[in-house]
Amino acid sequence: MDTRFFVTWMEEITAAVRAARDHLTRLDAAIGDADHGTNLDRGFSAVAEALAARPPATPGGALVLAGSTLIRKVGGASGPLYGTAFREAGKTLGETPEVSTAELAAALEAGLAGVRRLGGAEEGDKTMVDALAPAVRALARAVHEGGTAGEALDAAAAAAEDGAKATIPLQARKGRASYLGPRSIGHEDPGAASTALILDALRTVGSR
Amino acid sequence: MVGIVLISHSDGLAAEAAELARRICGTDVPVAAAGGTDDGGIGTSLDKVAAAIDKVDQGDGVILIPDLGSSVLTARLLEAPGAVVIADVPFVEGAISAAVAAGCGTPLDGVLAAAEEARTIRKM
Numbered sequence: 241m242d243t244r245f246f247v248t249w250m251e252e253i254t255a256a257v258r259a260a261r262d263h264l265t266r267l268d269a270a271i272g273d274a275d276h277g278t279n280l281d282r283g284f285s286a287v288a289e290a291l292a293a294r295p296p297a298t299p300g301g302a303l304v305l306a307g308s309t310l311i312r313k314v315g316g317a318s319g320p321l322y323g324t325a326f327r328e329a330g331k332t333l334g335e336t337p338e339v340s341t342a343e344l345a346a347a348l349e350a351g352l353a354g355v356r357r358l359g360g361a362e363e364g365d366k367t368m369v370d371a372l373a374p375a376v377r378a379l380a381r382a383v384h385e386g387g388t389a390g391e392a393l394d395a396a397a398a399a400a401e402d403g404a405k406a407t408i409p410l411q412a413r414k415g416r417a418s419y420l421g422p423r424s425i426g427h428e429d430p431g432a433a434s435t436a437l438i439l440d441a442l443r444t445v446g447s448r
Numbered sequence: 449m450v451g452i453v454l455i456s457h458s459d460g461l462a463a464e465a466a467e468l469a470r471r472i473c474g475t476d477v478p479v480a481a482a483g484g485t486d487d488g489g490i491g492t493s494l495d496k497v498a499a500a501i502d503k504v505d506q507g508d509g510v511i512l513i514p515d516l517g518s519s520v521l522t523a524r525l526l527e528a529p530g531a532v533v534i535a536d537v538p539f540v541e542g543a544i545s546a547a548v549a550a551g552c553g554t555p556l557d558g559v560l561a562a563a564e565e566a567r568t569i570r571k572m
Contacts, residue, residue, distance in 0.1 A: 275490070275491070312494045313486075314554075315485035315489065315492060316491050316518045317517045317518040317521050318518075319521075320494075320518065321520065321521065324525070335486075358524055358525075
């Protein structure tokens with residue numbers, strides 16, 4: 241996976257977020273402040289512009305630029321969280337021009353650690369961590385089992401999707417939704433849903 | 449003097465809380481507001497917060513008082529141990545407590561402690 245792959249991943253996310261904007265905002269309207277789709281659309285549109293204006297030289301550079309842009313442009317809590325995830329992942333990749341599936345797994349693991357450190361969420365709190373953590377585990381497992389890159393990205397995307405759906409019966413313990421207490425039960429967490437979208441975009445780019 | 453940055457999702461709330469702190473505690477206390485997104489919407493702007501820190505930094509440290517959610521996460525990205533610290537306190541009460549302490553020339557850790565007292569001081 242080269243720089244082009246990672247730039248294409250970001251472009252794929254931008255398109256997917258745009259298509260799902262209203263869906264994400266509806267999920268957020270149920271248990272949050274109804275801005276998740278709009279915020280991410282603004283953030284990833286800015287990422288696409290930044291990548292076009294300042295083409296990165298490495299995969300790590302692409303992720304760091306995407307992360308820094310999200311932190312500055314999203315405006316909601318998902319900005320610092322996704323921004324930190326991409327920045328930490330990018331920093332982990334360093335200057336390498338070609339990323340193996342194992343290196344990608346390690347990078348996403350660093351991204352997850354960054355999200356946990358910043359937001360303090362654990363699995364089961366009904367946040368993006370509920371989709372990202374299983375995806376990172378699935379990716380690491382697939383690498384360990386020696387599957388193809390396509391199989392590994394497929395497993396990660398499926399795990400994120402399952403993790404997002406599994407937030408529906410949970411009561412939120414972090415973020416704006418936690419103010420609702422038991423009334424947060426019965427709704428999919430918008431952050432987990434957008435994380436599943438991001439991993440699905442990775443699968444799409446990997447399958448081409 | 450320790451600088452104070454009030455970070456709110458709302459531009460108006462941050463600006464008015466800063467104005468209130470200055471009116472109560474004296475206009476020489478460096479208090480800056482960082483409210484709303486870059487385009488004036490509800491949310492947080494890293495650039496606004498960073499600019500506010502620069503504005504109130506007199507070399508004695510800066511205390512960040514966020515309201516909630518993205519304000520807290522954005523503040524955490526700008527923390528610098530011993531120089532830029534976050535107070536986990538009620539927004540208005542914490543701002544007033546911090547501004548009173550800062551106005552007396554209290555050092556950074558003292559201003560932080562004063563702000564945190566606002567969490568337990570009862571109104572009645």
